[in-house]
Amino acid sequence: QKEVEQNSGPLSVPEGAIASLNCTYSDRVSQSFFWYRQYSGKSPELIMSIYSNGDKEDGRFTAQLNKASQYVSLLIRDSQPSDSATYLCAAGYQKVTFGIGTKLQVIP
Amino acid sequence: DTAVSQTPKYLVTQMGNDKSIKCEQNLGHDTMYWYKQDSKKFLKIMFSYNNKELIINETVPNRFSPKSPDKAHLNLHINSLELGDSAVYFCASSPTGVNSPLHFGNGTRLTVT
Numbered sequence: 461q462k463e464v465e466q467n468s469g470p471l472s473v474p475e476g477a478i479a480s481l482n483c484t485y486s487d488r489v490s491q492s493f494f495w496y497r498q499y500s501g502k503s504p505e506l507i508m509s510i511y512s513n514g515d516k517e518d519g520r521f522t523a524q525l526n527k528a529s530q531y532v533s534l535l536i537r538d539s540q541p542s543d544s545a546t547y548l549c550a551a552g553y554q555k556v557t558f559g560i561g562t563k564l565q566v567i568p
Numbered sequence: 569d570t571a572v573s574q575t576p577k578y579l580v581t582q583m584g585n586d587k588s589i590k591c592e593q594n595l596g597h598d599t600m601y602w603y604k605q606d607s608k609k610f611l612k613i614m615f616s617y618n619n620k621e622l623i624i625n626e627t628v629p630n631r632f633s634p635k636s637p638d639k640a641h642l643n644l645h646i647n648s649l650e651l652g653d654s655a656v657y658f659c660a661s662s663p664t665g666v667n668s669p670l671h672f673g674n675g676t677r678l679t680v681t
Contacts, residue, residue, distance in 0.1 A: 492667040503658055503672035504611070548611065553667065555624055558611040 483549030
């Protein structure tokens with residue numbers, strides 16, 4: 461069974477802090493890795509995609525991929541209350557599998 | 569607006585009924601999907617079509633039948649609805665196949681009573 465594991469949280473961070481979200485995946489042939497943000501009652505929206513080892517930065521967001529450890533992370537710098545949402549990690553090759561999502565709460 | 573649009577937004581029906589959900593994308597994407605998000609918020613793929621051809625068919629009851637009349641449309645028909653079918657169903661599309669990012673529709677909340 462190909463799985464993507466995330467801690468469901470909630471992860472609470474104060475406003476302005478760095479939020480660190482983590483994810484592991486079981487399928488070693490996974491080539492595509494994504495982070496989606498889902499607000500309550502809304503559809504998931506893409507935050508970051510990453511395909512090779514290392515870091516990828518986009519504004520306040522940094523995705524990190526370590527294929528040897530089968531580990532993906534998302535860092536959110538200068539966290540804002542508007543970042544409060546569930547963050548879904550997804551990984552796969554021929555088919556993308558989603559994790560359960562980590563609920564992030566940014567406390568003003 | 570360029571988007572993935574699905575209808576209806578809400579669907580309340582009784583057990584045993586048959587219902588359909590429609591999805592259209594005007595993003596020019598080749599691949600479309602149906603995902604189910606259950607009460608635990610777990611998002612699971614059901615089907616995927618690439619240019620009208622079925623490429624992913626997960627372990628889904630035969631009561632669920634997707635239809636793609638063209639690459640911009642993917643509909644989902646559900647026969648003999650059961651209580652366990654209650655969930656949010658998301659349509660999605662991606663530009664170049666199953667390894668590219670997904671663009672989701674707004675979801676259809678199906679409640680079976």
